Amino acid sequence: MRIKEYDRVKTLIEKEGHPAGSVGVVVSLYSAGPACEVELWDENECPIDVVTFLFDELEVIHTN
Numbered sequence: 001m002r003i004k005e006y007d008r009v010k011t012l013i014e015k016e017g018h019p020a021g022s023v024g025v026v027v028s029l030y031s032a033g034p035a036c037e038v039e040l041w042d043e044n045e046c047p048i049d050v051v052t053f054l055f056d057e058l059e060v061i062h063t064n
Contacts, residue, residue: 005036007062008025022040
């Protein structure tokens with residue numbers, strides 16, 4: 001499945017102190033490669049950070 005902006009994703013790895021299994025939304029795609037910025041959320045779906053991930057480090061859980 002191709003990742004798109006605004007897809008809801010789950011992280012598959014720990015990165016920058018955020019555990020695998022963190023949930024967020026794709027906010028920006030890089031044109032130069034298979035990477036994107038993900039706005040990570042806390043358990044109340046409030047944003048807590050924006051982190052760069054490669055596509056293979058993410059699982060799409062809901063697409064828009």
